[in-house]
Amino acid sequence: LTMxxxxxxxxxxxxEYDPYGGDRRTVTLVFATENxxxxxxxxxxxxxxxxxxxxxxxxxxSQLRPLYEASFELVNPELTITxxxxxxxxxxxxxxLPFHLAATDSLTELHFPPTVTLEPRAVVCLxxxxxxxxxxxxxxxxxxxxxxxxxxxxxxxxxxxxTVKVTFIPAAKK
Numbered sequence: 083l084t085m086x087x088x089x090x091x092x093x094x095x096x097x098e099y100d101p102y103g104g105d106r107r108t109v110t111l112v113f114a115t116e117n118x119x120x121x122x123x124x125x126x127x128x129x130x131x132x133x134x135x136x137x138x139x140x141x142x143x144s145q146l147r148p149l150y151e152a153s154f155e156l157v158n159p160e161l162t163i164t165x166x167x168x169x170x171x172x173x174x175x176x177x178x179l180p181f182h183l184a185a186t187d188s189l190t191e192l193h194f195p196p197t198v199t200l201e202p203r204a205v206v207c208l209x210x211x212x213x214x215x216x217x218x219x220x221x222x223x224x225x226x227x228x229x230x231x232x233x234x235x236x237x238x239x240x241x242x243x244x245t246v247k248v249t250f251i252p253a254a255k256k
Contacts, residue, residue: 084126085141086110087133108135113145137180143234150232150240153177154200159246165215165253171208171246175200183227184239191217192248194225210246215253223248 087108091098099105113130114121125131132141132149139146157172175181181200193211200206208225223246228239 084129085131085133087135087140106134106136108133111139111141111145111149134179138231138233139179140233143240146232146234146240147242150181150229150242153179154181156244156246157205160249161210161246162249162251163210163212163217164251166212168209168211169248171210171244172205173198173200173208173244174205175202178202179231181232182230183242184230185226186228186241187226189213189223189226191221191223191250192225198227210248212250217250218252220247220249222246 087110089098089108095107099107101107111132111134112122112125113132114125129142130145132139132145139149153176155174155176157174159171161169161171163169180202183198183200185194185196191213193209193213195208198206198208210225224243225246226243229242230239232240232242234240
């Protein structure tokens with residue numbers, strides 16, 4: 083079935099929602115090829131929709147993943163860490179929706195935040211630090227995150243690791 087987000091509001095909308103406090107009314111997102119009645123009808127019958135309810139997206143992964151991936155950018159996807167030092171990964175949320183990330187695992191090379199909220203239209207800094215001062219070389223590392231407020235299936239968050247390139251420089255021996 084096509085996903086539709088509806089509200090059965092009988093009172094004035096402002097009695098149910100607080101738009102000035104950041105509350106959103108439920109909406110259906112339609113992934114149409116153009117802004118026309120025929121294109122919208124075609125998208126609805128092709129099941130190209132998602133639902134935004136408050137700050138949570140529901141839909142199928144084939145629509146949600148491209149939407150999420152277009153909503154953020156890694157400002158500095160290449161980092162350098164010396165010894166057990168720290169580097170700041172900057173993530174810019176380009177959308178009007180906050181994204182709540184949660185780690186699903188730990189890594190042998192890095193400490194990284196277990197939870198992160200990518201605030202709308204903002205840059206968030208994630209502190210990454212090496213677990214050992216002897217690490218060396220360049221590594222592609224996938225930070226194992228899911229997006230807790232994007233659901234491609236009931237109760238299932240979107241799997242969305244962040245991939246960074248880290249150059250490790252061992253600490254100088256004294």
